[in-house]
Amino acid sequence: MRSAKRLLQQCRPLGTQLEEVVGLGGVRTMITDLKAAMAAKIPKEQERLRELRKECGPKALGACTVEQAIGGMRGIPAMLWETSLLDPEEGIRFRGHTIPELEEKLPSAKEGGEPIPEGLLWLLMTGEMPTVDQAKAMPTVDQAKAVTELLRERSKVPDHVFKVLRDLHPNTHPMTQLCQAVLALQVDSKFAADYRAGIHKSKYWEPVFEDSINLIAKLPTIAAAIYRNTYKGGELIEADPKLDWAANLSHMMGYDDEGCLEMMRLYQTIHADHEGGNVSAHATHLVGSALSDPYLSFTAGMTGLAGPLHGLANQEVLRWLNEVRAEVGDNVTKEQMKEFVWATLKSGKVVPGFGHAVLRKTDPRYTCQAGFAARNMPDYPLYKLVALLYDVVPDILIQTGKVKNPWPNVDAHSGVLLQYYGITEENFYTVLFGVSRALGVLSQG
Numbered sequence: 001m002r003s004a005k006r007l008l009q010q011c012r013p014l015g016t017q018l019e020e021v022v023g024l025g026g027v028r029t030m031i032t033d034l035k036a037a038m039a040a041k042i043p044k045e046q047e048r049l050r051e052l053r054k055e056c057g058p059k060a061l062g063a064c065t066v067e068q069a070i071g072g073m074r075g076i077p078a079m080l081w082e083t084s085l086l087d088p089e090e091g092i093r094f095r096g097h098t099i100p101e102l103e104e105k106l107p108s109a110k111e112g113g114e115p116i117p118e119g120l121l122w123l124l125m126t127g128e129m130p131t132v133d134q135a136k137a138m139p140t141v142d143q144a145k146a147v148t149e150l151l152r153e154r155s156k157v158p159d160h161v162f163k164v165l166r167d168l169h170p171n172t173h174p175m176t177q178l179c180q181a182v183l184a185l186q187v188d189s190k191f192a193a194d195y196r197a198g199i200h201k202s203k204y205w206e207p208v209f210e211d212s213i214n215l216i217a218k219l220p221t222i223a224a225a226i227y228r229n230t231y232k233g234g235e236l237i238e239a240d241p242k243l244d245w246a247a248n249l250s251h252m253m254g255y256d257d258e259g260c261l262e263m264m265r266l267y268q269t270i271h272a273d274h275e276g277g278n279v280s281a282h283a284t285h286l287v288g289s290a291l292s293d294p295y296l297s298f299t300a301g302m303t304g305l306a307g308p309l310h311g312l313a314n315q316e317v318l319r320w321l322n323e324v325r326a327e328v329g330d331n332v333t334k335e336q337m338k339e340f341v342w343a344t345l346k347s348g349k350v351v352p353g354f355g356h357a358v359l360r361k362t363d364p365r366y367t368c369q370a371g372f373a374a375r376n377m378p379d380y381p382l383y384k385l386v387a388l389l390y391d392v393v394p395d396i397l398i399q400t401g402k403v404k405n406p407w408p409n410v411d412a413h414s415g416v417l418l419q420y421y422g423i424t425e426e427n428f429y430t431v432l433f434g435v436s437r438a439l440g441v442l443s444q445g
């Protein structure tokens with residue numbers, strides 16, 4: 001199943017822009033409070049959806065074939081997904097912006113640095129690029145910085161959640177731990193409480209927003225606790241109040257290298273959203289449609305992300321690369337690599353990190369990470385090994401005659417960046433993916 005957004009664009013009334021607010025004395029101010037920004041938009045968005053239904057309700061979006069029904073509804077434009085749009089040739093656009101555009105336009109923590117996910121969250125939720133405080137004429141703080149503060153205020157994780165994590169079987173996979181921790185937080189769901197109290201349906205968005213922000217704010221601490229419990233003897237590290245959301249995740253895991261902080265900001269930005277038809281987004285949305293609260297819905301998405309054909313592929317890529325290195329050493333030749341790829345296919349396995357349900361070109365998130373690696377770790381052997389795969393794998397997958405997209409996806413490259421900065425425990429990688437994915441699937445709401 002895929003987003004119906006492109007087909008619906010023809011029916012879209014004029015887009016609503018986030019308005020500047022004229023305050024007391026006629027001084028123009030810009031909304032920096034994310035909830036206020038949402039409150040200014042939501043009634044119009046609700047109206048737009050009603051209009052869309054009224055005007056375009058009976059229009060057909062496309063045909064549905066038997067193959068699509070058998071193939072898990074791939075390619076059927078059957079879901080409205082506002083936050084991102086996936087083009088098979090071009091890749092993902094977040095609210096209309098490509099990955100290179102985001103790298104250029106989103107605010108960063110330091111001059112010319114990587115984008116911060118707080119800016120992306122503002123963009124995903126409001127549909128507007130966050131302002132930065134460069135035009136000093138505006139009596140405002142940076143909108144992305146305001147999101148950093150909002151998340152910091154809500155970041156405290158209740159003790160009972162740490163207890164749940166500590167009591168799990170020591171072999172529990174980090175993704176299973178993530179799901180358990182999020183479910184443990186559900187006791188504090190504002191949406192569940194307000195629903196019980198009889199909230200009017202036009203107001204649902206408010207407690208959903210509160211739950212979503214509370215959850216996003218707590219995820220770095222939860223992820224870091226899973227990491228430290230599983231691999232570092234359980235000694236937790238406090239958040240640093242000077243750091244932003246993604247940098248704090250790296251810091252609480254125990255990685256303070258400036259390069260690693262920048263890598264984590266980029267990683268958390270680009271993994272956030274991939275339209276609505278992928279398993280994690282679809283599962284979150286599906287469960288949410290039963291009015292299950294954001295904690296329950298997000299957990300459904302995470303159980304899907306934990307599958308090896310979806311988010312767990314980043315773990316599988318590293319395992320697979322380590323098998324190559326164990327068998328032939330670090331200086332793998334092109335011929336040895338080809339043999340290894342064929343052996344993988346002949347044993348009935350997939351080549352992890354290659355192929356895609358929608359994309360028909362190299363994933364721009366792969367290209368973005370390869371660019372980061374070229375800038376920051378040009379001589380790193382694992383980076384070179386992944387670059388060699390790019391030369392070898394697509395040709396072989398084409399020769400199988402059945403793979404629709406032989407090019408690498410996001411998961412082919414993310415492990416290289418993490419390994420370089422010392423985060424070597426590949427079983428943990430999908431948790432980092434999941435923390436980022438919360439930004440997209442919870443913004444879609």
Ligand SMILES: CC(=O)SCCNC(=O)CCNC(=O)[C@H](O)C(C)(C)COP(=O)(O)OP(=O)(O)OC[C@H]1O[C@@H](n2cnc3c(N)ncnc32)[C@H](O)[C@@H]1OP(=O)(O)O
Nearest residue numbers: 309310313350351352353354355356357402403404405409
């Ligand atoms: C964040 C993400 O989720 S990105 C995806 C991460 N997953 C991976 O990297 C795992 C490897 N890739 C794959 O398994 C697939 O390409 C998927 C799951 C991503 C997409 O699956 P599909 O939409 O079914 O792909 P496609 O239509 O090309 O599949 C046709 C055939 O090619 C096979 N194929 C597709 N990709 C690969 C691959 N990388 N290696 C081997 N075979 C493959 C499929 O298994 C299928 O075989 P079958 O007819 O014997 O069942």
Ligand SMILES: O=C([O-])CC(=O)C(=O)O
Nearest residue numbers: 273274277278279357358
């Ligand atoms: O879109 C998909 O099917 C899978 C994917 O790349 C993602 O969810 O990031």
